[in-house]
Amino acid sequence: MPMTRLTTLFALGVMIAVTTGCSGEDDAAPITLELWTLALRPTFTDYMTDLCERFEEAHAEADGGRGVQVVWVDVPFNAVNRKLVAASAAGRGPDVMNLSDRDFARVAALGGLAGLDDLLPASTTQLYLPGASRVLVMDGQTRALPWYLTTSVRLCNADLLATGGLSPDSVADDWAGLREQARRYHEQTGRFLISLPLGESSELPTMVLGEGLTPFRETSEGLRADLTRPEVVAMVSAWVELYRDGALPRSAATRDHAAITELYQNGQLAVAQTGANMLRRIRDANPAVFADTAVRSAITGGLGRSHVAVMVLGVSSRSEHPALAAQLAAWVTSSENQTELARQSGVLPSTPASLNDPFFAPPDSLQHDSADRMIAYARSISAEALPEAVAFTPAMPAWPDLRRTFSEGLKRALLDGEAVPDTLADIGREWDAILASHRPVNEEVLPPTEPATHRVMAEMEAGAER
Amino acid sequence: MSKAVSLRPYRAWTPYVFLLPGVAVLGVFIVGSFVQVVGYSLTDTNAFNDGDWVGLDHYRRLLHDKKFWYCLGNSFLYLLVTPVLMALSLSAAMLVHAGLRWAWGLRTWLFLPVVTPTIVGAIAWKLLLNEDQGLLNTGWEALGFDPVYWLSERPWTLVSAMLVTIWKGFGYFMMIFLAGLVGIPRELEEAATVDGAGRLAVFRHVTLPSLRPVLVLVALISSISALKVFDELYVTIKGAPISHQTAVPLIFETAFEQGEFGRACAIGVTLFVVLLAFSLVQLLVVRDR
Numbered sequence: 193m194p195m196t197r198l199t200t201l202f203a204l205g206v207m208i209a210v211t212t213g214c215s216g217e218d219d220a221a222p223i224t225l226e227l228w229t230l231a232l233r234p235t236f237t238d239y240m241t242d243l244c245e246r247f248e249e250a251h252a253e254a255d256g257g258r259g260v261q262v263v264w265v266d267v268p269f270n271a272v273n274r275k276l277v278a279a280s281a282a283g284r285g286p287d288v289m290n291l292s293d294r295d296f297a298r299v300a301a302l303g304g305l306a307g308l309d310d311l312l313p314a315s316t317t318q319l320y321l322p323g324a325s326r327v328l329v330m331d332g333q334t335r336a337l338p339w340y341l342t343t344s345v346r347l348c349n350a351d352l353l354a355t356g357g358l359s360p361d362s363v364a365d366d367w368a369g370l371r372e373q374a375r376r377y378h379e380q381t382g383r384f385l386i387s388l389p390l391g392e393s394s395e396l397p398t399m400v401l402g403e404g405l406t407p408f409r410e411t412s413e414g415l416r417a418d419l420t421r422p423e424v425v426a427m428v429s430a431w432v433e434l435y436r437d438g439a440l441p442r443s444a445a446t447r448d449h450a451a452i453t454e455l456y457q458n459g460q461l462a463v464a465q466t467g468a469n470m471l472r473r474i475r476d477a478n479p480a481v482f483a484d485t486a487v488r489s490a491i492t493g494g495l496g497r498s499h500v501a502v503m504v505l506g507v508s509s510r511s512e513h514p515a516l517a518a519q520l521a522a523w524v525t526s527s528e529n530q531t532e533l534a535r536q537s538g539v540l541p542s543t544p545a546s547l548n549d550p551f552f553a554p555p556d557s558l559q560h561d562s563a564d565r566m567i568a569y570a571r572s573i574s575a576e577a578l579p580e581a582v583a584f585t586p587a588m589p590a591w592p593d594l595r596r597t598f599s600e601g602l603k604r605a606l607l608d609g610e611a612v613p614d615t616l617a618d619i620g621r622e623w624d625a626i627l628a629s630h631r632p633v634n635e636e637v638l639p640p641t642e643p644a645t646h647r648v649m650a651e652m653e654a655g656a657e658r
Numbered sequence: 659m660s661k662a663v664s665l666r667p668y669r670a671w672t673p674y675v676f677l678l679p680g681v682a683v684l685g686v687f688i689v690g691s692f693v694q695v696v697g698y699s700l701t702d703t704n705a706f707n708d709g710d711w712v713g714l715d716h717y718r719r720l721l722h723d724k725k726f727w728y729c730l731g732n733s734f735l736y737l738l739v740t741p742v743l744m745a746l747s748l749s750a751a752m753l754v755h756a757g758l759r760w761a762w763g764l765r766t767w768l769f770l771p772v773v774t775p776t777i778v779g780a781i782a783w784k785l786l787l788n789e790d791q792g793l794l795n796t797g798w799e800a801l802g803f804d805p806v807y808w809l810s811e812r813p814w815t816l817v818s819a820m821l822v823t824i825w826k827g828f829g830y831f832m833m834i835f836l837a838g839l840v841g842i843p844r845e846l847e848e849a850a851t852v853d854g855a856g857r858l859a860v861f862r863h864v865t866l867p868s869l870r871p872v873l874v875l876v877a878l879i880s881s882i883s884a885l886k887v888f889d890e891l892y893v894t895i896k897g898a899p900i901s902h903q904t905a906v907p908l909i910f911e912t913a914f915e916q917g918e919f920g921r922a923c924a925i926g927v928t929l930f931v932v933l934l935a936f937s938l939v940q941l942l943v944v945r946d947r
Contacts, residue, residue: 274914276705278705280705281919285706298916298917303706304706304917443789443790446809446810446896596916600899604899607810607899
């Protein structure tokens, strides 16, 4: 037989083998569920592996005995957007995905998340803290389950504060006072007292809502922008002026919250408002700064409620096994599993049952005489604030667009010298156009405007005094 | 006696058979993808949904989108790197070509940025240009000057990214010029020298005209690269307003940050048309001369 025919036959054989081998799903093979998490490997590899194995064991008889295999994929925090978009567009997206609350809104708005109300019993979706789960209901459907949470504490570098004549206890506990101190501190020392993401991923919109101000007005066509009201203009102007005066680092305009932790752990920032779990990172990265650190309660807005950042688990709208995927999300976010994760990581759980664990109680002595004690103290402050904490994020599909527009607009004021009232008026017009292009929403989607109760306020004040 | 070699008769389709693999690869990966992108640009497809037909809506919206025009304008501003790159790389090539004893080491040293990953180089530049603690501003302020806001304020944002592009690219173009210089017959320059021409005159009347095809090639390649620049901007000035960036970062942001594939494809197609027109004009201008 000539060589060419042999080659042709061989190629044909390979093609047939490949195509028959790839055709169809093996009915006897376990159902595969892909779970994406954010930056948990390698620290929590054992925890996650155990979690997945226990889920597989509990669902060994699923789908007529096929069982379930959970494929856990850990994705770097900064890469999740790109990877998720690329994988989903290629039809290879995960069944269950871990998202930050900010990314959640974007993915939900694009129709990437399945409604969970039809997949899980109401008793499951109501297990979580209302301040965290409120933001996950969009267009009348629960689109994700809250997983772990972060409320802020104030980290004070006593050594750096002393160079400007301040101490952790003399640092102002309201934003206006802190801005004033930041200006004086910079004039005296040339250093920075605080920083805040004003431009990139601006935190000002959530801070405005945390003050009890509503940057929206109700109209017959749904919510419209109300950014030019004097209180909002005054608040935004105060921060922009502080930046223009040079009392905030340049990264305040161009970097997100990650820059604050970096600056603090490098000893370039005297006060950082950030998650209590960051203390561990600072301890590992710069023990000298950690040793100078004192922890105080976070500054809140006028409502006295902390903003809570929510990590969520959602089920892809393209999942082939949405019911099982929803069960996996519920399993990962269950009270028992969250309590264990919190013990290992120091993050806050989203289930009230987990918060009752002694792990979240204040340490016996409040002297910061050991690293673990300080971390425990920071954790207890965060946990105390949690029951009344709120995700100051409107639960509407347009929110990611509104927030991005705000950030871009504010960069013009910060970096191109635009007048703040003009900038806010421009942003308001853009907000109106965005809101008009979405399904009308009313004030129900906005976070609550009631102040925290006295009980929690008193506890927070007591914490600050300690 | 050797066996007679039988030559098969020439068939008209034989060349096409040889062309087929190349055409197939180009067809699938270039033309096919491009047609798909044009198709997407006419829908509101996103990462999670196939989307509906919207016709020319994205293109109509682009016409009134200030951000798009800013970014396109910045793309053309970025073309300023081309003359700088050409001047620097030609100078470096002539230095290396001059027959100096340390030419080999110099060539290697100048070529190093080319083999350095762009991301690594851009991060190093970003640290150097850091506005609060960067080496450049620290030195600048020590001399009594105000700090320069390299990474956040216009026009320094684009200048910073251009610096990275130039640093990264000029070694590559130096090698192309070097190949061109090696190809110029020595006799031409020697004859001009014998005729009394100075170094500058030799360069102007012999070297430069001989390098014309290389100059055209470098101008074309570097300007198209400048219009398509992304990595340097993404790493160096990420966080600066999008209106400080060029068209490709806008495509990236629209597709991967906002998830709007349809709109991103429309920007991509528009940029392609602009690039095509620019290249054609450039070629026509060069040909006429």
